[in-house]
């Protein structure tokens with residue numbers, strides 16, 4: 515049975531993504547297959563302006579996608595600045611499984627995807643293009659604390675990057691992270707999500723961590739690796755996330771007041787914790803007892 519299995523994801527749409535992952539776990543599938551299935555669900559979601567095909571573009575109007583996947587035994591793969599491919603998470607997995615490398619970017623990532631049988635397709639939605647044209651009127655790059663969710667509870671635009679962590683019935687862990695990155699980013703900008711150790715880190719010996727928010731802060735702090743290392747030193751997932759957030763604040767106290775950073779972690783016992791800089795971060799848990807739990811993260815501000 516899948517009693518020991520569990521999956522956790524960032525943000526409210528994590529509930530739907532978890533259910534896609536749970537189908538795999540409940541059938542005795544691997545954590546790796548589960549997180550890929552969950553991330554694919556999010557990438558296909560038609561109302562998410564920060565992941566996959568409905569993502570907002572960069573400031574040149576190009577939708578460029580970042581994704582990473584990692585297994586608890588240290589295998590990992592990622593793609594960055596990938597364009598015109600619907601499922602970056604599956605390309606990341608192919609990088610892990612079919613190449614001697616960990617990360618492919620831009621044109622090379624797309625070339626590899628096409629060689630692997632992924633279809634090239636135009637992804638920018640009319641809504642995202644319109645949002646970009648509106649943005650061009652001011653060209654003001656000022657990431658909102660919780661992307662489109664702030665102050666509009668229940669709004670269908672209530673979404674953000676998905677980071678997903680899972681443990682399967684055999685105790686193997688895996689994680690996935692997929693995003694269109696920060697809306698109106700510079701062309702060529704890469705965030706934390708495809709960088710192993712920044713947006714995602716998984717170690718079967720300890721646990722796993724993922725992040726959402728302004729990726730520059732996660733990269734600066736090797737944040738997901740930091741959270742896992744704090745758990746290795748004996749901290750609970752919640753304490754590890756909180757300590758990592760404190761590190762972000764100590765490093766850039768002023769910027770921390772206006773940027774959102776969110777960490778989510780699970781240890782090898784399946785215990786889960788989260789912490790954010792600002793209020794508004796929620797995460798979804800799914801296991802054999804409850805399929806649709808949505809919890810509020812504690813925060814500094």
Ligand code: SD4
Nearest residue numbers: 675695696705726727729
């Ligand atoms: C990035 N961390 O590209 C991602 C975006 C995100 O909430 O998580 N937004 O920086």
